[in-house]
Amino acid sequence: MAHVTFWGKPGCAGNAKQMALLRASGHQLDVGDLSAESWTAQRLRPFFGDTPVKVWFNTSAPKVKRGELRPETLTEADAMQLLLAEPLLIRRPLLQCGETTVAGFEPDRIAAWIGLASGQPSVGEGCPRPDMPSCQPPLEAKQEHTSE
Numbered sequence: 001m002a003h004v005t006f007w008g009k010p011g012c013a014g015n016a017k018q019m020a021l022l023r024a025s026g027h028q029l030d031v032g033d034l035s036a037e038s039w040t041a042q043r044l045r046p047f048f049g050d051t052p053v054k055v056w057f058n059t060s061a062p063k064v065k066r067g068e069l070r071p072e073t074l075t076e077a078d079a080m081q082l083l084l085a086e087p088l089l090i091r092r093p094l095l096q097c098g099e100t101t102v103a104g105f106e107p108d109r110i111a112a113w114i115g116l117a118s119g120q121p122s123v124g125e126g127c128p129r130p131d132m133p134s135c136q137p138p139l140e141a142k143q144e145h146t147s148e
Contacts, residue, residue, distance in 0.1 A: 001026040002114040007034040007094040015093055018105045025117040034094060035087040041080045047094050047103040053079045056103065061089050 004022060006029050008015035022029060048056050054071040056079055063069040069089070071079065083090050095102045097114055110116055 001028060002097045003028045003030070004114065005030045005032060005096040007032040007037060008092050009034055009088065012092070014105075018093060021107075021116060022110075025115055027114060034090060034092055037087070039084055039087060041084060044083065044090070044094075045080065047096075047101040049102075051103075056083065056091055057089055058091050063089065 004027050006015075006019060006022070008018070008031070010033055019029060019031065052072075053074050053076055057064055057069070057071040059065070061069070064071065069082070074082070091104045093103075093105055095105075095110070100113065102109070102113070107116055
């Protein structure tokens, strides 16, 4: 069992499924609101490791989907400035366990890192439709941080 800090978007159905899978795998979660956190470049940058700038962004963010923002054209400095100004552009969830940080929910990577229960339904990245008005916050997202 691992103790994981999970920063997501309250009300995101995808994030709710990801949290449920982590809990079903025996992990303890501290849940934070990605957009309410006080991010700095120094604090946020490690979550992205050596991945290309374009994968730092939430591909479901309206600006990205509409083509107003093209992450593949940005420098690291410009990307970080945008992400800090508008945290919902950040690929989510952000996960931290000990000193290890990860952006995005890649089940195979997470299984190798901290373990995931087998036989669970497929869980991908973020909300499939972020504009969906029926996407209600799960009970734990109504609290600033929770633990089990």
